[in-house]
Amino acid sequence: MKVPVSWLSEYVDIDMSLDDLAHRLTMAGNEVTSIERTGWVDNVVVGLVKKVEPHPDADRLRLVRVDYGNGEAEVVCGASNVAEGQKIAYASIGAVLQDAYSDEAGKTKTLKRSKIRGVVSDGMVCSVRELGIGDDHDGILVLDESARVGTPIGEVIGETVLEIELTPNRPDCLGIVGVARDVAAITGNVLQEPNIEYPATGPDVNDLASVEIADPDLCPRYTASVIENVRIGPSPAWLQDRLTAIGERPINNIVDITNFVMFELGQPLHAFDYDRVVDHRVIVRRARSGEKLVTLDDKERTLDDEMLLIADPDRGIGLAGVMGGANSEISDSTTTVLLESATFHGLNNRRTARGLELASQATLRFEKSLRSGLSEIGLRRATKLILEIAGGTAASGIIDVNPGAGKEQQSVRLESAHLEKLLGVELERARVEKTLSDLGFSLNSDTHGWDVEIPYWRPDISIPQDLIEEVARIIGYDNLPTTTLSGRPPPVATST
Amino acid sequence: MAETQTGESVVGLKDDAVAALLVAESSEQLEAWRVEFLGRKGRLTTVLRGLGSLDIEQRKVAGAAANHLRVELETLFEERQQQAISTRAPAGSIDVTLPGRKSSLGGLHPSTQMIREITQAFNEMGFQTIEGPEIELERYNFDLLNIPAGHPARDKWDTIWVDSESRGDMLLRTHTSPMQARVMETSDPPVRVVVPGKCYRYESTDATHEWHFNQVEGLAVDEGITFADLKGTLYEFARRIFGASRKVRFRCDYFPFVEPGVDMSIDWNGNWIEILGAGMVHPKVLEGVGYDSSKYTGFAFGMGPERVSMLRNDINDIRHFFANDLRFLTQF
Numbered sequence: 001m002k003v004p005v006s007w008l009s010e011y012v013d014i015d016m017s018l019d020d021l022a023h024r025l026t027m028a029g030n031e032v033t034s035i036e037r038t039g040w041v042d043n044v045v046v047g048l049v050k051k052v053e054p055h056p057d058a059d060r061l062r063l064v065r066v067d068y069g070n071g072e073a074e075v076v077c078g079a080s081n082v083a084e085g086q087k088i089a090y091a092s093i094g095a096v097l098q099d100a101y102s103d104e105a106g107k108t109k110t111l112k113r114s115k116i117r118g119v120v121s122d123g124m125v126c127s128v129r130e131l132g133i134g135d136d137h138d139g140i141l142v143l144d145e146s147a148r149v150g151t152p153i154g155e156v157i158g159e160t161v162l163e164i165e166l167t168p169n170r171p172d173c174l175g176i177v178g179v180a181r182d183v184a185a186i187t188g189n190v191l192q193e194p195n196i197e198y199p200a201t202g203p204d205v206n207d208l209a210s211v212e213i214a215d216p217d218l219c220p221r222y223t224a225s226v227i228e229n230v231r232i233g234p235s236p237a238w239l240q241d242r243l244t245a246i247g248e249r250p251i252n253n254i255v256d257i258t259n260f261v262m263f264e265l266g267q268p269l270h271a272f273d274y275d276r277v278v279d280h281r282v283i284v285r286r287a288r289s290g291e292k293l294v295t296l297d298d299k300e301r302t303l304d305d306e307m308l309l310i311a312d313p314d315r316g317i318g319l320a321g322v323m324g325g326a327n328s329e330i331s332d333s334t335t336t337v338l339l340e341s342a343t344f345h346g347l348n349n350r351r352t353a354r355g356l357e358l359a360s361q362a363t364l365r366f367e368k369s370l371r372s373g374l375s376e377i378g379l380r381r382a383t384k385l386i387l388e389i390a391g392g393t394a395a396s397g398i399i400d401v402n403p404g405a406g407k408e409q410q411s412v413r414l415e416s417a418h419l420e421k422l423l424g425v426e427l428e429r430a431r432v433e434k435t436l437s438d439l440g441f442s443l444n445s446d447t448h449g450w451d452v453e454i455p456y457w458r459p460d461i462s463i464p465q466d467l468i469e470e471v472a473r474i475i476g477y478d479n480l481p482t483t484t485l486s487g488r489p490p491p492v493a494t495s496t
Numbered sequence: 497m498a499e500t501q502t503g504e505s506v507v508g509l510k511d512d513a514v515a516a517l518l519v520a521e522s523s524e525q526l527e528a529w530r531v532e533f534l535g536r537k538g539r540l541t542t543v544l545r546g547l548g549s550l551d552i553e554q555r556k557v558a559g560a561a562a563n564h565l566r567v568e569l570e571t572l573f574e575e576r577q578q579q580a581i582s583t584r585a586p587a588g589s590i591d592v593t594l595p596g597r598k599s600s601l602g603g604l605h606p607s608t609q610m611i612r613e614i615t616q617a618f619n620e621m622g623f624q625t626i627e628g629p630e631i632e633l634e635r636y637n638f639d640l641l642n643i644p645a646g647h648p649a650r651d652k653w654d655t656i657w658v659d660s661e662s663r664g665d666m667l668l669r670t671h672t673s674p675m676q677a678r679v680m681e682t683s684d685p686p687v688r689v690v691v692p693g694k695c696y697r698y699e700s701t702d703a704t705h706e707w708h709f710n711q712v713e714g715l716a717v718d719e720g721i722t723f724a725d726l727k728g729t730l731y732e733f734a735r736r737i738f739g740a741s742r743k744v745r746f747r748c749d750y751f752p753f754v755e756p757g758v759d760m761s762i763d764w765n766g767n768w769i770e771i772l773g774a775g776m777v778h779p780k781v782l783e784g785v786g787y788d789s790s791k792y793t794g795f796a797f798g799m800g801p802e803r804v805s806m807l808r809n810d811i812n813d814i815r816h817f818f819a820n821d822l823r824f825l826t827q828f
Contacts, residue, residue: 029748029757167750167757168648347646367648422776422793424722465779469756472723473748477758482731483724485716489622490686 002246003179005160011180013189018160024186025164028473030173034163039133040154041097043111044126045069046147047090052082057117064125066090069150076121081139087147088140089126089157097130100137133157134244159245169460171368175266178457185438185474194264196377198384198394202228205395209274209338213401214285218308219320220404221372222284222342223379226274230254230392232334239389254330254337257385259361266457267341267370267378268362270310270318274336276328278312282338284320285309291316295323295358307352308344321349321366322358337386341379343372343404372404373456408454414464415449422468425481435474436467506561509539513569517576526577533569540566606809606828607710607817610801611692614712617736618690621729623714626689628675630696631658634665636674640784641753649752654698656707668696672713673753676777676796679715680785685792686718692801703813710801715777717787717794723756723776726795730760730774737804738762749773753781754796764807771807772799 005018014021022032047066055061055076064077068090075090082088091097091111099107111124128134128141131153147156164179172178177194184191202208208226213219234240235256243250246263250256258269274280287293287303293316294300301319303309310318310325317328321344330337346369353363376398383394420426433443433450442453454461461467472480513533520529533540540562547559604612615625634645643649658666675691691713701707716729727746734744742762749759754775761768774797779789802817809828811817816824 027745027747029750031747168651169750169752346648350646350648421720422723424724463755463779465755465776469748472756477727477746477748477756480727481724482727483722484728484732485621485688485721485725487686487718487720489688490624 001164001166001174001179003162003164003176004242004245005162007176007242007245008162008180008183011177011192011194012184012187014183015187015189018162021183021186022162024476025162025179025182027476027478028182028186029167030170030179030182031165032162033165036161036163037154037158038161039131039158040152041091041095041131043093043095044089044091044097044131044153046143046149046151046153046156047088047125048149049082049084049086049088049125052084055117055119057119061117063119066123066125067149068092068123073122074120075123075125076116076119077125077140079125079127079140081142082125087143087145087149089131089143089153091124091126091130093123095124097124097126098132100127100129131157133159161245168368171365171370171459172266172457174365175262175457176264178266181440181457182474185435188438191440194381196380196384198380198387200394200396202226202393202395205397205399208395209277209280209282209399211282211399211401212284213403214283215308216403218286218345218348219284220343220345220407221375221400221402222282222340223375223401224282224341224399225339225379225383226336226395227339227383227386227390227392228274228336228395230335230337230386230390232330232332232390236389252330252332253390254334254386257382257389258339261378261382261385262361262365265374265378265381266365267374268321268365269378269382270324270340270362271330272317272324272328272338272340273330273334274338275334277317277338278314280338281313282317282340283311283313284342285311287316293319294326295319296326296329297323298326301356301358304355306348307355308348310340319352319356319358320344321362322353322356322360323362337390337392339379339382339386341375341382343370343375345369369459371408371454371456371459372402376400377456409462411454412452412461412464412467413449414452414467417448418464419449419468419471422465423472423480424483427471427475431475432471435471439470439474441467441470506543506558506565509533509543510565510568513540514572517569517572520576521580523577523580526573526580530573534566534573540569603826603828605817605825606805607801609828610805610808611710611712614733614737614799614801614804615690615692617733618714621688621732623688623690623716626675626679626691627693628669628672628678628691630669630694631666632669632674634667636677637667637669637671640677640781641673642778642780642784643752647752649750656696656698669693670697671695671798672711673796673798675713676715676753676781677785680717680782680787685787685794686716687794688716688718690714701815703815704803706802706814706818708818709814711798712801714797715794716796717777717782717792719792721793721795723795726758726774726776726797729795730772730797734760734762734771738808749775751775753778755779758797760797762807769807771804772797774798 018035022035026032045068047068050067051065053063055063062077064075066073066075093111093113095111096108099109125140127137129137166173181191205226211222211224213222232252235250235253239256240250254271258271262268286305287307287309289305291303292300308320309316310320318324344366346367349363350367387394440455444451452467516529520526532538544562547555653670655670656668660666672691672693679689695711696708745761747759749757751757751773755778757775759770760772761770777794777796782789802814
């Protein structure tokens with residue numbers, strides 16, 4: 001899992017060095033295998049374009065006067081988008097930049113003072129490609145106006161990505177917020193949860209669409225919302241940047257938002273073109289043996305009768321929790337979105353994905369048996385972002401078919417004596433309570449221990465030992481005592 | 497015509513040759529015999545060359561006979577030669593004072609040496625060494641270890657299944673952990689065992705992965721065994737194997753059959769290298785074998801002796817252990 005530090009910082013303050021943070025996360029069970037920095041290029045700083053003049057001897061070149069904080073430089077520039085007043089990335093002599101004209105990936109060149117058509121160029125104004133943060137080389141990178149002149153470029157465009165090797169019991173950390181919760185517990189800082197409030201000004205959602213779950217054993221909960229009059233288009237830069245930083249390709253604003261929320265909260269979602277769902281009726285049912293569905297990758301899939309299908313009255317429109325159907329996907333002409341956020345049976349989802357050799361980011365999460373509470377949070381978060389980014393009007397209320405209600409375990413009883421018995425040390429009650437609270441657990445305490453509510457993002461918590469591990473891993477195994485085995489060892493068997 | 501001649505020649509040739517060989521005594525005589533019958537222009541060679549003029553069916557019969565004879569004569573010749581040498585060697589031509597050829601002594605395989613060292617360390621802490629089957633049932637390898645069929649954690653263990661007509665649940669054990677359940681099923685607490693043995697994985701090999709390798713499993717279950725005991729026992733093990741000054745760390749990790757789960761790493765030239773997985777035995781594992789999980793607790797651990805040996809001996813490729821190259825094996 002790639003965790004860009006700037007994204008992580010949206011939810012929690014990181015007031016320790018990244019090396020320390022990586023160490024603490026690793027000790028707590030989320031092993032940080034690498035810390036990769038991009039956009040940090042020595043000898044490149046934020047510059048201000050003071051003046052742009054034509055080159056005396058070349059029509060397509062300009063002479064650009066750059067204020068770089070410690071002085072000014074005259075640079076010959078070939079980009080057509082350079083303009084006075086811009087904040088740009090100024091590379092001084094000696095900077096090592098990506099060679100934008102080489103086909104060889106990663107090839108660099110060291111910037112030298114040189115004469116271009118008779119004029120000395122004292123440095124360079126850089127493109128995205130030269131800075132090694134993207135492919136674009138059509139023009140120079142124009143920075144936000146707020147960037148301070150003279151600031152090292154890394155502080156403005158630099159990104160640091162933690163690569164975390166997750167264990168299969170922690171699907172919550174397949175969302176950046178899940179990792180942020182661990183960081184909050186480690187640092188003691190407060191987690192800022194993503195905002196999920198939005199104005200629902202449209203008609204009652206139940207007048208627009210309906211959902212029916214025919215096979216509740218495979219789909220304990222299905223939530224949906226409808227957003228009318230959206231504008232499909234490319235995502236804003238911040239959203240594209242977020243996805244690019246974790247290696248995902250931006251597609252269009254709606255699809256990008258569903259992906260973003262999956263990587264933010266760990267809840268996979270799917271957006272249907274509302275007008276392409278027959279009767280606006282969604283039916284969640286097992287496929288008929290041999291039933292066919294063309295998935296988003298334009299491949300026709302033959303299903304068996306243990307695979308869960310999202311259907312309308314006429315046909316399948318998606319393979320539940322694995323991949324959407326091509327017949328109902330978001331296109332440029334989509335005006336109304338039917339947004340799905342559901343909970344599917346983990347083993348069944350995994351079996352379907354394996355059977356069709358269709359490994360997806362959705363299955364990576366669903367196969368770990370997510371809790372149904374997460375689906376509603378994901379739905380509200382994505383609906384809010386769609387309104388903000390693609391406009392439109394959200395229907396009032398959400399569709400929430402919840403046949404699994406009341407069937408999930410809600411709490412775990414933890415006795416303080418049990419904790420002491422297993423760890424071999426008596427921990428202060430306050431410390432136990434703080435550790436669990438920092439991780440987001442709600443506690444009801446009494447003289448012997450605690451009733452701990454299982455939060456919607458932690459499907460891996462079901463027995464007291466799970467909570468004991470939570471306490472131990474955040475305190476740090478290295479900070480717990482060490483004893484030798486006491487008691488008599490069992491008699492040694494004579495050789496047989 | 498030609499075929500009869502050749503056919504008769506083979507039989508006659510054999511009689512001549514055998515008779516002549518019996519009277520040849522000296523090495524000169526034997527050599528002369530070899531030239532006459534088996535040499536490049538010898539009588540048998542001539543017969544073999546003549547086969548070319550026969551038609552295909554007859555060539556098959558005669559050719560087989562001639563070739564058979566050639567093998568027979570060569571064998572007889574070698575026997576006779578040996579006989580001649582042994583009967584002829586005059587006393588004193590062998591220097592009986594020369595030292596004898598030393599027969600080379602075998603040694604213990606480096607894996608075996610490391611397994612013995614590891615088990616020895618635990619034996620001295622009261623753990624008994626036991627062994628278990630390499631062909632294992634799915635029930636012990638997975639189900640009783642809280643890894644039911646379809647569990648995403650099964651991805652960690654790429655399994656070689658045994659193709660059996662009678663039952664589909666047999667496999668080559670992917671770890672030594674199934675012995676946890678087997679031991680507890682057959683004995684009451686307290687339990688303290690170490691289990692060395694071979695494991696198998698269906699995976700491609702590289703410098704740090706082999707499709708077969710050894711593990712040493714450990715299990716201690718009793719009343720009152722704590723996480724602190726787990727740490728103390730494994731610290732002591734690390735001290736014995738890697739020395740007292742080696743830094744050791746314990747971090748949280750996940751294995752379905754323990755909770756809390758532990759990864760123990762040691763500091764190796766500034767890098768933390770994981771050398772074993774461990775944890776407090778999961779209550780489901782205890783209950784699966786009929787132990788009362790409210791009364792008994794325990795810890796379990798598993799490690800790869802090849803990996804330990806690689807660290808201690810600066811071996812850069814696990815595949816050396818199983819390549820049977822004496823240049824490698826004799827260094828230990």
